[in-house]
Amino acid sequence: MATLFVLWYLLAASFGFTFAADCPASRLHISEPPYDNYFLSDCITSAHVIVTSPDANTNNSNSKPRLLVAWPAGNSGATAYFEAENNGTLGLQLQNSTADGQILDTVNQPAATGAKNQNPRVGVKGLVHFDTPALLTLPILGSIRSIRDYSEGGGILSPDVQNAVVTETFGDNGGQFSRTWFDGETTTWIDFTPTSGVEAVQIITGDKWMLRFGTGTYEFRATFNYPQLVQLSPSEVLNNASQALVRESADLTKSLSFLSYSNKLLAGSWRFLTYFGRDSMLSALLMQDILSQGEGGALEAVIGAVIERINKTDGTVCHEENLGDYAAFLARQDGIDSSAPSCDYKMIDTDFLFPILMNNYFVNTDVGKDRAALFFSRKATFLEENAGTAYSTLAERTAERIMSITAPFVSSQVASNLLHLKDGQTVGNWRDSGTGLGGGRIPYDVNTALVPAGLRAIASLSQAGYFSDHPDWADTAAKYAQVWEDETLQFFEVSVSSSEAKQLVQQYVSDAALAGPSNTDQISGNITFYGLALGTDDKPVRVMNTDDCFRHFLLNTTNQAQLSAFLEQTADHILQNFPVGLKTDVGLFVANPAYADSRSLQDQFKNSDYHGTVVWSWQLAMMAAGLGRQLARCNCTSAPDFCGQKLRSKVGNAYEVLWETINENRAQLSGEVWSWQYNNGYQPVPLSAFSTTESDIIQLWSLTFLAVHQQDV
Numbered sequence: 001m002a003t004l005f006v007l008w009y010l011l012a013a014s015f016g017f018t019f020a021a022d023c024p025a026s027r028l029h030i031s032e033p034p035y036d037n038y039f040l041s042d043c044i045t046s047a048h049v050i051v052t053s054p055d056a057n058t059n060n061s062n063s064k065p066r067l068l069v070a071w072p073a074g075n076s077g078a079t080a081y082f083e084a085e086n087n088g089t090l091g092l093q094l095q096n097s098t099a100d101g102q103i104l105d106t107v108n109q110p111a112a113t114g115a116k117n118q119n120p121r122v123g124v125k126g127l128v129h130f131d132t133p134a135l136l137t138l139p140i141l142g143s144i145r146s147i148r149d150y151s152e153g154g155g156i157l158s159p160d161v162q163n164a165v166v167t168e169t170f171g172d173n174g175g176q177f178s179r180t181w182f183d184g185e186t187t188t189w190i191d192f193t194p195t196s197g198v199e200a201v202q203i204i205t206g207d208k209w210m211l212r213f214g215t216g217t218y219e220f221r222a223t224f225n226y227p228q229l230v231q232l233s234p235s236e237v238l239n240n241a242s243q244a245l246v247r248e249s250a251d252l253t254k255s256l257s258f259l260s261y262s263n264k265l266l267a268g269s270w271r272f273l274t275y276f277g278r279d280s281m282l283s284a285l286l287m288q289d290i291l292s293q294g295e296g297g298a299l300e301a302v303i304g305a306v307i308e309r310i311n312k313t314d315g316t317v318c319h320e321e322n323l324g325d326y327a328a329f330l331a332r333q334d335g336i337d338s339s340a341p342s343c344d345y346k347m348i349d350t351d352f353l354f355p356i357l358m359n360n361y362f363v364n365t366d367v368g369k370d371r372a373a374l375f376f377s378r379k380a381t382f383l384e385e386n387a388g389t390a391y392s393t394l395a396e397r398t399a400e401r402i403m404s405i406t407a408p409f410v411s412s413q414v415a416s417n418l419l420h421l422k423d424g425q426t427v428g429n430w431r432d433s434g435t436g437l438g439g440g441r442i443p444y445d446v447n448t449a450l451v452p453a454g455l456r457a458i459a460s461l462s463q464a465g466y467f468s469d470h471p472d473w474a475d476t477a478a479k480y481a482q483v484w485e486d487e488t489l490q491f492f493e494v495s496v497s498s499s500e501a502k503q504l505v506q507q508y509v510s511d512a513a514l515a516g517p518s519n520t521d522q523i524s525g526n527i528t529f530y531g532l533a534l535g536t537d538d539k540p541v542r543v544m545n546t547d548d549c550f551r552h553f554l555l556n557t558t559n560q561a562q563l564s565a566f567l568e569q570t571a572d573h574i575l576q577n578f579p580v581g582l583k584t585d586v587g588l589f590v591a592n593p594a595y596a597d598s599r600s601l602q603d604q605f606k607n608s609d610y611h612g613t614v615v616w617s618w619q620l621a622m623m624a625a626g627l628g629r630q631l632a633r634c635n636c637t638s639a640p641d642f643c644g645q646k647l648r649s650k651v652g653n654a655y656e657v658l659w660e661t662i663n664e665n666r667a668q669l670s671g672e673v674w675s676w677q678y679n680n681g682y683q684p685v686p687l688s689a690f691s692t693t694e695s696d697i698i699q700l701w702s703l704t705f706l707a708v709h710q711q712d713v
């Protein structure tokens, strides 16, 4: 029996059999004009292919004719920008294969015998149709980061990357571009072959080399020879109780699976197709009820990825990893020849999410409790500098960091002891575009919610026996948490009298030339909110926002007067329509600058700004989950005061209204962020219509509605 098995295994291995039956291809198509998105995963590779075919309504740089292939492995990709040969409009689209009727199929070629790189060459192939003669004017091959630098960095191209592109004929009448990565071993190829009756691909030499295509259909293949990740299937990402979702929400669970691998979950596609600490942990927190537990499950993939990437010296949790060709590109800038992965540690919010998730899983679930000893005895392998360090040591570093940076405020509750962005950084929390905090340096979400919730988690972990070098933390961290919970909100509070509020809103409507109603009739008393951040003068940045959701979701605070007032203003912002509050037909805007004290501040929050008057799906999810949790407290024996007051029904109403707007926007929910136009009501529009920032069509934390549902309240 044993011998037979071994023989069979060796045979299978030596012939490179793939067990297709165990690993059927998973396909998904999502259209968001001018983008057509196709996903293909099997056990050979995972790929996201996007075809951009511009229409009359879109004319920014992202809506140029483009074929983009994104691979989770190495956060890598291949992009081809096209133009019409005759300077007119070029339409392109993918066509179904004549062989199997599919849009995309896998390519899987073994490495040449004796080649230095023994990884198979894998990728996707398909048929692309041009409706007029076309030129492929720009290939970008290698890292997704290089492609992003070009598409949203105002056309940045690195000569080191571009000069390594080789243009060659392919077969009898095709053409190809290829580029060997900085590692000298990995290559990305994109090749084109005419289908029958169509003109040969022509190579046009010159300053920049181009490929020319006639009108008609060409087969393309985009391939690379880099180690692939082990994807978790839809069924593997979900726990036993949630298996029905694989059928009931097939597209969403396929999207979730596309972003889920055995050693990490990825933030989104195509732009953020790699580890991001904040994205993966917030998603895991929101989806904890449905994600698989135990060894090989999604929750341990998230937590393990975080621990592997902790800065061993100071305990900071990694924001974004750099790997593959981009890691080598960055190292070269420091004169180092290495492809070793590295991390970006600039964020200040991510550290706190880690103990919260660690506590939720390893203390609060049975499987987690059983797994803890084995899990934390593992040794890190991903970053060279962490190699061999036990997971327990790395986790303790982060907790030490948190205890140390939160101590000064406990001694003295002054603004200068609140946590601020790192020196030299303009970003540090989820609103991480240049103007996302309106110039503020002390973020609201971090100081009022993430810090106290992180401290509560450390107290609980300590009580459960973690961090044995610091047995006092069970008490100390709880004491710290109480101070941060009770004493931080007041720094961020903005209260505007009703007459001033009416005037400010009218002025904003006129300055911003808003087509919609001012809704000032909805102002019946003071408008109160908590500013996005504190500015350099320690005064709140006067931008209303959705970040209240962090406190609602992560903390059950106990100062009753403060809790009631806090819930009341959140409810008001949901019940009041923009630009008085946050609510619109397309969802809650994550920012409302109507009460800002300057035009220049308002101008940083437009509907073309990544963190402006736009809607983020996961903020809706966290607000819904957070209000749900607060309302659920009314069912507890020691219910908070608000439960016995009129306020309870106001919060309940806000919860219902929030769910109405969520349900009306189901079509957008799995995307990252969306903008709007006003035409007799707010209508959803892709952010890319107004901005060079394209939104990801699938985003990990936007899939959290798989787990977040409306409750009876």
Ligand SMILES: *[C@@H]1O[C@H](CO)[C@@H](O)[C@H](O)[C@H]1NC(C)=O
Pocket (backbone or CB within 6 Å): 056, 057, 058, 059
């Ligand atoms: C297209 O670009 C032109 C020039 O930049 C601009 O005037 C026009 O409004 C744009 N059209 C659309 C639909 O955005």
Ligand SMILES: *[C@@H]1O[C@H](CO)[C@@H](O)[C@H](O)[C@H]1NC(C)=O
Pocket (backbone or CB within 6 Å): 085, 086, 087
């Ligand atoms: C297209 O534009 C280029 C540069 O602007 C010009 O050299 C070329 O003659 C134009 N071709 C046609 C067919 O108009």
Ligand SMILES: *[C@@H]1O[C@H](CO)[C@@H](O)[C@H](O)[C@H]1NC(C)=O
Pocket (backbone or CB within 6 Å): 094, 095, 096, 101
């Ligand atoms: C491709 O096939 C799908 C179903 O397999 C079909 O719905 C679609 O219309 C086909 N597309 C084209 C361009 O033929």
Ligand SMILES: *[C@@H]1O[C@H](CO)[C@@H](O)[C@H](O)[C@H]1NC(C)=O
Pocket (backbone or CB within 6 Å): 240
């Ligand atoms: C989940 O299902 C698998 C297979 O049916 C079973 O082996 C496992 O024990 C179940 N896990 C839990 C936590 O119920």
Ligand SMILES: *[C@@H]1O[C@H](CO)[C@@H](O)[C@H](O)[C@H]1NC(C)=O
Pocket (backbone or CB within 6 Å): 311, 312, 313, 314, 343, 345
């Ligand atoms: C880790 O933290 C130490 C101490 O703050 C710092 O010197 C080092 O540069 C950090 N490592 C990385 C890779 O950023």
Ligand SMILES: *[C@@H]1O[C@H](CO)[C@@H](O)[C@H](O)[C@H]1NC(C)=O
Pocket (backbone or CB within 6 Å): 495, 496, 497, 526
């Ligand atoms: C209303 O706002 C005004 C102006 O900011 C402030 O002085 C007053 O205290 C506020 N009243 C209440 C009840 O919050």
Ligand SMILES: *[C@@H]1O[C@H](CO)[C@@H](O)[C@H](O)[C@H]1NC(C)=O
Pocket (backbone or CB within 6 Å): 628, 631, 632, 633, 635, 711, 712, 713
């Ligand atoms: C409170 O309990 C009732 C009865 O069990 C339940 O229907 C309701 O959903 C609970 N409310 C919340 C907010 O959990």
Ligand SMILES: *[C@@H]1O[C@H](CO)[C@@H](O)[C@H](O)[C@H]1NC(C)=O
Pocket (backbone or CB within 6 Å): 553, 554, 555, 556, 629, 630, 632, 633, 636
């Ligand atoms: C707060 O209370 C709610 C309702 O009991 C509960 O679901 C939630 O997990 C609690 N949150 C925290 C951080 O303990």
